Amino acid sequence: MARMTAADAAVAVLRREGITDLFGLPGAAINPFYAAVRRDGRLRHTLARHVEGASHMAEGYTRTTPGNIGVCVGTSGPAGTDMITGLYSASADSIPILAITGQAPVAKLHKEDFQAVDIAAIASPVTKWAVTVMEPAQVPGTLQKAFWLMRSGRPGPVLVDLPVDVQLAEIEFDPDTYEPLPVAKPAASRAQAEKALDLLGAAQRPLIVAGGGVINADASELLVELAEVTGIPVVPTLMGWGAIPDDHHLMAGMAGLQTSHRSGNATLLASDAVIGIGNRWANRHTGDVDVYRGDRTFIHVDIEPTQIGRVFAPHYGIVSDARAALERLVEVARERAAAGTLPDRTAWADECALRRATLQRRTHFDDVPIKPQRVYEEMNRAFGPETRYVSAIGLSQIAAAQFLHVYRPRHWINCGQAGPLGWTVPAALGVCVADPDASVVAITGDYDFQFMIEELAVGAQFHLPYIHVLVNNSYLGLIRQAQRAFDMDYCVQLGFDNVNSPETEGYGVDHVKVAEGLGCKALRVRTPDELPQALEDAKKLAAEFRVPVVVEIILERVTDIAMSGTDIGHVVEFGELATLAEHAPTAVNAALPG
Numbered sequence: 402m403a404r405m406t407a408a409d410a411a412v413a414v415l416r417r418e419g420i421t422d423l424f425g426l427p428g429a430a431i432n433p434f435y436a437a438v439r440r441d442g443r444l445r446h447t448l449a450r451h452v453e454g455a456s457h458m459a460e461g462y463t464r465t466t467p468g469n470i471g472v473c474v475g476t477s478g479p480a481g482t483d484m485i486t487g488l489y490s491a492s493a494d495s496i497p498i499l500a501i502t503g504q505a506p507v508a509k510l511h512k513e514d515f516q517a518v519d520i521a522a523i524a525s526p527v528t529k530w531a532v533t534v535m536e537p538a539q540v541p542g543t544l545q546k547a548f549w550l551m552r553s554g555r556p557g558p559v560l561v562d563l564p565v566d567v568q569l570a571e572i573e574f575d576p577d578t579y580e581p582l583p584v585a586k587p588a589a590s591r592a593q594a595e596k597a598l599d600l601l602g603a604a605q606r607p608l609i610v611a612g613g614g615v616i617n618a619d620a621s622e623l624l625v626e627l628a629e630v631t632g633i634p635v636v637p638t639l640m641g642w643g644a645i646p647d648d649h650h651l652m653a654g655m656a657g658l659q660t661s662h663r664s665g666n667a668t669l670l671a672s673d674a675v676i677g678i679g680n681r682w683a684n685r686h687t688g689d690v691d692v693y694r695g696d697r698t699f700i701h702v703d704i705e706p707t708q709i710g711r712v713f714a715p716h717y718g719i720v721s722d723a724r725a726a727l728e729r730l731v732e733v734a735r736e737r738a739a740a741g742t743l744p745d746r747t748a749w750a751d752e753c754a755l756r757r758a759t760l761q762r763r764t765h766f767d768d769v770p771i772k773p774q775r776v777y778e779e780m781n782r783a784f785g786p787e788t789r790y791v792s793a794i795g796l797s798q799i800a801a802a803q804f805l806h807v808y809r810p811r812h813w814i815n816c817g818q819a820g821p822l823g824w825t826v827p828a829a830l831g832v833c834v835a836d837p838d839a840s841v842v843a844i845t846g847d848y849d850f851q852f853m854i855e856e857l858a859v860g861a862q863f864h865l866p867y868i869h870v871l872v873n874n875s876y877l878g879l880i881r882q883a884q885r886a887f888d889m890d891y892c893v894q895l896g897f898d899n900v901n902s903p904e905t906e907g908y909g910v911d912h913v914k915v916a917e918g919l920g921c922k923a924l925r926v927r928t929p930d931e932l933p934q935a936l937e938d939a940k941k942l943a944a945e946f947r948v949p950v951v952v953e954i955i956l957e958r959v960t961d962i963a964m965s966g967t968d969i970g971h972v973v974e975f976g977e978l979a980t981l982a983e984h985a986p987t988a989v990n991a992a993l994p995g
Contacts, residue, residue, distance in 0.1 A: 403575055407540040408437035408568040411501075413576035414544040416443060420472055420499075422834055424449055424458040428476025430503030430516065433568035435474075447834055447863055449473075450855040452480045454827035456487020457853075459498040461791065461831025463491070464814045467619040469835055470551060476503040478516025481562070482523060486821050489527040491558040493818030494640060495617055495704075497551035500524070500560040507535055507564045524560040533562040537570035541579070549582040555705040556617060587704060588725035594733045597676060597700050598631075600717060604674030604698060606749050607633050608653065613640025613817065614679020614704060614723040621810040623727035624678070625649065630734045632746030634753040636665050638680050640817045643807040646786075648989040653753045654760075657686045658972070659964040660802030663760035666969040668753045669693070676700040679723035682712035683818065689968035702726045758992035761979035762963065764804055765986055767929055770957040773797070773872055774976065775929050777804035780842070780870065781987035783936035788812065788840045791829040794820035796879045797846040797872050800962050805844075806989050823852025826869070829949075830856060833865035841867035847895060847912070848877050854915060857949050861920025866943035866950070868936070874956040875908040882961050896958075908955065916951040923951040 405413075411434060423446045427435045438444050449455035452475040459471025473484060481502040491498045504510070505517035510533075524531035529550045534543050540563070547559040601607045615624050621644040628635050628645065634653040635645045639660045645652045654665030669675075675697055680686070682701075687693040690713050701708075701715040702723065709718035719726060737743045764778040777800060786808035792798040792815050807813040814832055816824050829843040850871050860867070875896035884890060895909050902911035916923035922942040926935045932954070939950040961975035979985035981995040 404571055404573055406433065406437065406568065407537040407570050407572050408433040408563075409440065410541050410572060410574040410576070411544060411563070412437045412441045412444065413574070414541050414579060415472065416441070417576060417579045418470075418548045418581055419468070420470065421445060422447065422462060423472050423474050424455040424462070424831065425474030426452055426455065426476070426480065428480060428503060430477035430505065430565045431474060431501070431563070432503075433565060434501065434503065434563065447830070447859060449827065450858055451853060452483035453486050453823070454853050454856040454859070456484040456498065456500065457490070457824050457827035458831035458834070460487055460491050460496055460816070461814060461828035462835045463496050463498055465789070465811055465832045465835035470548070471498045471831060472501065473498065474501045476516070477505055478518050481520035481560070482518065484560070485524060485527060486819070488524055488558045488560065490816045490819035490821055490824065492527045492529070494613060494816060495556045496558065497556040498558045499547060499551065500558065502560065502562045503568070504533060504562045504564040506566040510564070520560065520562050527558070528560050529557040531560040531562070533564065534567055535564070537567045538572045540567065540572070541574050545582055549584065553585040554587070586722040586725065587720045589702065589719050589721035589729045591729060591733065593719045593721070594726070594729040596717060597719065597730065598733055598737065600698055600700055601631070601633065601674055601676060602744055606672045607674040607676070607746070608669065608672040609633050609635045610675055610677040610680055611635055611637045611641040611644045612678065612680025613638065615641050615644045615727070616810045618679065618722055618724035620724035620727045621645070623724065623731055627727055627731050627734060630731060630738050631743060632750050634668065634750055636669055638683065638686050639802060639815060641680065642802070642813040643810045646808040647806040648808065650754055650990070651750060652757070652990070654757055655802065656969055658688045658966070658969065659685055659799045661969070661972065662757070662803065663762065663972070664753070664756040666972060667756050667760060670695070670970055671752075672697060674698040676702065678702045678726060679704070681708055687712070687969070688965060692968035692970055754990065757990050761985040761988050761991050761993060762803060762974070763977040763979045763984040764988070765984055768957065769928050770955055771926070771929055771932075773800050773956055773960050773962070774804060776870065776872055776932065776954055777801060778987050779932040779936060781806055783933065784840065784842055788842050789814060789832055789836065791815070791825055791832055791841065791843045793824035793828070793845065793849050794822060794879070795846045795849055796882065796960070796962050797844055797849070799879070799964065801844045803963065822849045825849055826853050827856045829867050829869070830860050830865050833860070833867055843867060843869045845869070845871060847871065847873040847875060847910070850912065851910060855919070857916060857919040857921050860949040864947040866947045868939045868943055869949055869951045871912060871951055871953045872956050873908060873912065873953050874958050874960070876958060881959070886966065912951060912953045921949045921951060922946055923953065926952060926954045
């Protein structure tokens with residue numbers, strides 16, 4: 402039997418579990434682990450500038466490719482507490498990431514040693530498991546259990562805390578015979594699939610609501626197949642966006658209070674039965690639950706048993722991994738189609754398609770300063786269906802979901818439930834590490850951008866090129882819009898006269914200079930006519946210099962984006978609606994006059 406340090410055993414387990422990349426920062430209490438990584442020589446490491454940034458890089462890495470698990474590493478004390486936001490974000494969206502932290506020696510844990518904190522207790526509410534390993538021989542088994550937990554049932558993050566003396570102790574371990582534990586996932590039965598299809602068959606206007614669980618389960622092709630076999634239109638949630646291509650004739654649009662399409666809300670309200678697959682009935686999707694439920698029949702398929710009935714009681718619940726459920730549903734639906742017993746949904750699908758074709762928001766404006774809608778119109782022209790978009794929260798994200806187009810799963814990478822500001826830059830870098838050849842485009846407002854702007858240096862150092870579209874209105878735009886209900890505009894203005902950069906013209910921070918100072922390239926755009934060339938120039942700069950390229954777009958200070966504070970039947974359309982084709986020239990499946 403091989404004898405090695407517990408830290409060496411930990412690295413061996415990571416490699417046997419398929420890990421190739423780490424994101425983190427070394428420090429005294431985790432240095433034995435880093436020494437083991439150095440001795441092994443086969444794990445790539447991306448050095449973050451902030452440990453929260455490392456956790457979001459791990460998230461972006463996981464979300465990019467099926468089967469990926471991002472790993473973030475940090476020392477004791479504040480490194481672990483810095484990871485909490487990333488762990489929360491991953492937990493909320495069912496994203497498996499592994500956090501590894503250093504810790505004070507076991508004998509010092511109760512003595513308020515330097516940077517000694519009970520990180521397992523702190524992280525417990527936002528992880529599937531958080532544990533401080535007290536015995537060196539338990540390190541391999543603890544990590545084995547960690548990977549099993551991250552992959553089994555509802556996916557999610559785990560934190561493993563390693564005291565420095567535990568890392569250094571020698572143990573017996575044979576990495577060559579190590580095997581990952583078999584993953585456990587619930588699967589729908591044939592009888593459950595038959596009952597679900599019976600309920601949908603009894604309806605006149607059924608819908609499929611596809612959540613992030615469909616994408617997490619790598620089941621998007623099955624979702625599209627189910628829609629095509631049954632003829633039932635699909636409303637993806639924000640986390641399920643891309644599970645069905647935006648230009649598919651059965652893509653009915655997204656529903657919700659904010660990140661929604663007019664057609665998606667109208668179609669949801671017109672439906673009489675809904676099967677939700679891999680979704681959690683998030684409040685920004687449903688709005689007022691009574692309005693959302695109406696008199697509709699609801700079927701809910703989710704991998705987590707306690708998710709069934711959490712928000713409201715469905716008429717029928719199925720505990721199943723989304724892929725397993727869709728496999729069974731497709732199997733039964735195909736049999737019924739062959740037997741001629743599936744209802745004809747052509748008229749309903751055509752009705753939904755007509756709403757999609759005609760209920761469009763206007764995007765084409767020539768105003769200066771630039772209206773945000775025009776930005777997304779030009780992005781649709783500049784970036785193709787292979788683009789991986791990354792965004793976090795704010796009016797920029799809401800508008801992106803209303804106006805951009807996504808055609809493939811994992812090409813809209815977004816933190817859904819947690820929505821931490823600053824997420825976008827590090828997450829985009831994690832996407833770049835996971836898919837080095839991808840076309841990655843991030844979209845944020847100025848405030849989100851400023852939260853973790855230092856991580857741009859990581860992209861410059863490690864040559865992780867992506868394009869960062871920065872829409873700058875020098876405002877906390879979403880909070881300002883929310884403050885309308887309080888008749889105030891208070892503590893949300895970010896503008897000031899920059900004594901070093903008068904060219905910012907009262908917009909405050911000179912993002913171009915900051916980005917360049919961090920080793921990146923940057924452009925500033927002030928008029929709509931400049932947008933196409935700027936986006937093309939950004940592509941060329943990213944390809945030539947292999948660094949992030951920031952395209953700062955100076956927006957009008959105040960724009961209210963369509964949303965509702967109550968229910969999906971009362972979304973306020975602050976902006977103009979498209980009545981002619983020229984008003985929304987990049988809209989998909991649109992049929993407007995002119």
